[in-house]
Amino acid sequence: MKTKISAFQLFSAIVMLPYATAALFFITPEAKQDAWISMLIYVLPGIILQLIYVELWKKYPKDTIVTYMPKIFGKIIGYTLSVLYIIYFTYIAARVTRDMVEIILIAVMPRMSIYIIGIVFMSTVIYGTYTGVENLSRVCCVFLILFVFIFVMKWIILFSIPDAIKFYNLKPVLEKGIFSVIKEGWPLITFPFGESIVLTMLYPSVTQSSRVRKSAVLATIFLGVLLTCNTIMFISVLGLNFASTSLFPLLQTYRIMKIGEVFSRFGVFFILFIIMGGFIKVSFFIYGSMLGISQLIKLNDTKYLALPLGIVVFITSLLIAPNYPNHIYMGQVLIKYTHLPLAIIIPVIALIVCYLKAYITFKKRE
Amino acid sequence: MKKFILIFILVMISIFTTSCKGTKEELDKLGVAVAIGYDITSEGKYILTAQILNPQKDSSGGMMGKKAGSQKTATGVVVYDAIGDSISACKGQLTTKLGEELNYGHINFIVVGRKLAESGIDMVLDAALRGYKMRPDVLLFVTKGNAFDIIRATSVHEKVPANEVDSILRLQSSFGFTKNVSILDFANSLSSKTESPVTGVINLSKNNNSDETYEVGGTAIFKKDKLIGFMDMNETRGMQWINGKVQLGYITTSSLDEGKVTFEIIRSSSKIKPSIKNNSFTIMINVKEESIIGEMTGKLDPMKAPEIMDKLEIRQNDAITNEIKLAINVVQKKLGADIFGFGEMIHKDYPKEWTYIEGQWKDIFPNLNIEIKVNSRLKRPGYISKPMD
C-alpha cells in the first residue's frame, strides 16, 4: 500500500463514520426510554465485530477485504464476494448521499432543487476522494476534534438552561427487563457498528500495524459512549414521545439551545454537522469501493475512478427511492437482508474457514 | 486553463438558476411574524391572525441623527388575518393580502381562541410541529375570548406588541401566575396517556381608569386536545408551587395579632414523590420556600422577639398550603385532570404497579391521596423592625 495512515487517523475514521449519521436520529425507538442502555450493551458486540475484522486482517496483513476473500474462499466464491462488497459499499454511499440531501431539503431549504444540492455535495465528495485517502484521514481527524468540541459545548449549554434536561424522563429504567432491551436493540449491531466494515479497506495502510487492534477497539468504545450520551440527551431534553416522532431530534435539540437571550440560533451547527459528517462518510465509502475496484482490476492509480464513481453514486442516490419514507423503510428492510450477512455473517464465516484451513494444514503436517 | 473555464461556467449557471427560483428568501421580502392567533368560525373554518413586523423605513436623515419627534409613534407591526379550511390554507390565503411569505422563525407565542381550544387544537399543534420553521419552544396560550383581539391589540410603550407580551411572560415564569408551556411540552403531555396538558391564558383587560393592556394569568386545562376548564390566578400559583416554579411574588396573610403581613418570596423548590401507603398510592409534595417580610401592620416587633418569625413561618406555611389545596381541588374534584403528571411519576417509580392501575387512572385520580408539606423559612424583616404606628 502506498498510502500511509496513522493509527489515530484510523481511530478517528472509525468513530466518525457511523457517528455522522447515527447522531442525527433517535435509534431504536422501540426500546423506548432504555434506548441508551441497549446502545451501551451493544458496544460489546461491536467490539467483537471489530476484533473479527482485525483478526481477518492479521492473517493477510497486506490485503483488504476485497483481496483476501478470494484467498479464503477460493476464486469463484471469493471474487463474487469481493464484487458484492464493492457493490455494497457503493450502494451505502448512495443511500447516505440520499439521506444527507433529504435532510438538507427537509430541515434547511425545502424548495431547493435536489439536483443542485446533490451536485454540490457530490462535487465536494469527489474532490475529497480525488485527493486521496491520506488527505481524507487528516481532514477526518480535524473534524473529529471539532465534533467532540461541539458535543461538549452542547452539554454545557443544555445544562445552563434551566429545566432543559429532565433526567427523570429516563425513568423507569429497565421497565421491560433487560432481555427485552437486548432484543429490541439488535439492529444496532448493523447500523452504527457494522458500517465500519468499509474501514477494513484501510487497515493495510496504517503505518503502525501493531496498534490497529487497539485503535479499532478504542474507537468502537468511544463511538458507543458518544452515541449513548446522544441518546440520553434526546430522551431527557425532548421527552420520549417527541424524540421518537421527530425526524431530526438533533435539530430540535439545537433549536432549544440558547445562551442568554441573544445567542439562540444554533441551527447553524446542525447544518455544518450534517454536511461535514455526511462528507466524511460518503467519501470513505466511495474510497472503499474505488480501492476495491482498482485492486480487482489491478489499476495502479485510484484517483481517476473518483469522478465516474461519484457520478454513479449520485445518479443511484436519486433513483433509489421516490420519497423519503420509502427510503427509510427500505433502509430498515435492508438491515436484515444485506447489512447482516455482509457485515457480520460473512466475516465470521471467513474467520472460521481460516481457522479450519490452518487446523487442516497443521494436521496434515503431523 | 480549461478547468477554470469549466468551473466558471458552472458557477455562472448555478448563480442564474438558483437566483431565479423561489428558494431565496430575501430579508425585505419576508413577512416576519412575531405573534400568531388561531380562531375558529361557526362553520368550522380557521381564522389566522398574524402580527407582522413592519420596519419603518426612515426616509431622510438615515441612521444618523434621529430627527426629534419622528412622525408617528405608530406600531412597527401590521396585523393581517385570513380564513381557510386548515391552518396552512390560511397561510396561503394570507398571501392575497400580504405580499410576502409568512415566516415563522421569530414567533414567540401562539394564541388560541376559546372556541377553537374547546373544539380541539390538534391541527394547530401538528402544523406547528411539522412545519419546519417554528421553533419547538414557542409558547402556547389560550384566551377567553377571541385570539384576533389579542393579536390586534396595540401596546403603549412597545412598537412591537409581541415584545411586551414577551416581557410579561418572562416575568411570569418566576411569579407563577401563569405557566409558560411550549408546544414541545404540550406535545409531550398530549402523547402521554394519563397526563392532561395545560397552557397559559392571556386576556385583554380593560378598565375605566387605564388603557387596554394585556393580562397574562391563569391556566387553561385540556383533556387530550380539547379545552375543559380554566384555573384562575391564585389557583395557578398553587399549581406552580407544586411545580416549584414560584421564584418571585408576595403572600399575604393575617398576622399574629390584628394586622396583616405580606411576605416577599425569595425562592422556592418542590419535590414530588409517589409512595405506597395502605395498599394505595399517596403523592407526597414537599415544598421548601424562603422569604423575607414585605410589609406588616400591627404591633409586632420581630427584632425584639425572634420567635415571632417562627410563628409567622407557620402562618406562611398555612397560606401556601391553602393555595396548593385550591389548585388540587380544582384539578382533582372539579375537572379530574392530572395536570402535574402524577400518573407518569408513578409509572417512573413503580412501573409494575402502574401496569395494573393505568387503565383506571381516570377514576383513581380524583380520589388520590395527596399529602402536602410546606417548609417555609422567613429570613429577614427588611429595613425597619416594627411597623411605625
Place this chain on the structure above:
Amino acid sequence: MLKSIKKIFSLSEDNNKKQAIGHTNLQEEYKNLKVSNILAENKKNINNIFVNCNDLIIREFKVTNNPKYSAILVYIDNMIETKILEESIIQRLTNKEAEYAYSPNSKEYSQYLLGIGNNNIFQDLSKVVSAILDGKVALFIDGIDEAMLINIINPPGRDVEEPQSETVLRGPREGFTESISSNITLLRKKIKSTNFKMEEFRVGKETKTKVIIVYLLNIVDPKIVNEVKERINKIDIDSVLESNYIKEYIGDEPTSNFPTVYSTEKPDVVAGKLLEGRVAILTDGTPIVLTVPSLFIEFFMNSEDYYLKFVAATINRWIRYIAFVISTTLAGFYVAITTFHPELIPTTLIVTLIKSRAGVPYPALVECLIMLSVYELLREAGIRMPRALGQTISVVGALVLGQAAVEAGLASTAMVIVISLTALSSFALPSTDMSLALTYPRIIFLVLGGTLGLVGLTCGMIILFLRLTSLRSYGSPYLSPMAPIQATKLKDIFIRKPLLTKFKKSWFIKGKNTTRR
C-alpha cells in the same frame, strides 16, 4: 485563421531575433578571448566590448611612476568607492618602489602590494568582464597576461532602515536592503556561528543576478538544501529582477493560491527561521528574502510573539486565527444567512437588518460583490497614492464605503460593517502574501453562500480545507501540525508557551534533531 495570426507575430519575432543576433555575436566573441600581455591590445579589447558604455573608465598610470611600467585600471564609475581608489590603490601603485624582491613590472609586485589573492587573478577575459560589470576594478599590467581584480564595490544603495510593510511594536527595526552583501552581513550579525553556510548562484541570462542560499549546517535537512540547489540551477530565464521570480520556480505548488514560500524583509525573522532548520534565499537587488520550506501556520506567526509575554502573545495569536476566519467567511456567511436562512438571525437583529436592507435595489449577493470590488479598488489605489494625498484617500474611502453609499441607497449599513470587518481582518495577518491570497477564497465563498446558502458555504470550506491539506512544501504537508496531527506539537499553535519551558526544534520540518532553547 489562428495560424495566420501566429505567423504575423512570429515574423516580428524574427526581426527582433536578427537584431539581437548582432549583439550576441559580439558577446560570444569575447568569450574566448584571453588577457594578452600587450597592454594596448587589452585596452582595445575592453574598448570594443564596452563600446557605447560611457560609464566605463580606463585610467592609465605607471607603476612606481616608472615610464617603463604601464598599467591600466578599468572600472565602472559609481560602482566603486572612488576615495579608496585614489588614495589607496593608485597611491600605492604609483609610489616609489617599495623594498621588495619583486620587480615592479611583475605580477607579484602589484599583487602583494595590494593584497590580491590568487582567486582574483584571471586570464580569461570574459571573467574579467563579468567582474568589471559586478563593480570590481581590473588591473592590467603591461607584460603580464593576467588581470587582477580589486574589490572596492560601493554601489549606490539605500541605508538600512525600518521596512515599511512589516512594522512591529517591539523588536528590532532593521530591514534588509537591496544590496545582497549587506543583507548577508545583517544575517551574520544575528548568527555568529561557523555553521552559517552560504552558497552562491547566478541566475538570469541578462541580469546575472546574484542569488545566495543560506543555511545552518547542523540543523538543516540536507535533502532540502539539495532540492533548493537543484531547482535554482534549473531556472532558465532572462532576467531576475525580484525574488518573486525565483519564488515561482522554487516554490512547490505554483498553481496554488496559497503561498508555500515565506518572504520577509526583516533579518531577525530570517534568523529565527534559519534556526528552525529552514533555508533562506537572498536575491541581489531586492530586500525581500525567501525562506523554504514554509507551512501554513507560519503565516500566522510573528516574531513579535516571542518578544511579548506569553499571555499577550497567545491572545494575539488567537486574534489572528479569528481574523483569518472572519476575513474569508464573514461576507459569504452574512449573505447566506440573510438570503436563505433568516430564522438563524436573532429576532432583535432582524428588525434592524430589514430596515437597513429595505432601500437597496439589488439582492444581497450583488451588493456584496460590488462593495467588495470597491474595497479592492480602494486598496490598490491606496498603495499607489502619493503620500501627500494619503489623507485624501482615507476621507474619500470613508465617504464612498460609508454613509454616503448607505444614504444613496446603494448599500446597507450592515453590509458596510461586514465589508469593513473583512478588510480590517485581512490586514491583521502578519504576512502580506497570505492576506492577498485570501481574496480568492473570499470571493468564492461569497458566491457560494449567495447562491447555495450555508450548504454551499460549508461545502466550499470543506473543499478549501481539502486543498490545503493536499498541498506540500518540500515534502512536509502544508497544514502540519494540524492535518497529520502531531499531538505534542499541536499545543504550540494554540498557546505560545513561556520560553522557560523547553521546546524542541521546529517540529514540522524533518531535519536533524537538536533541542532548541
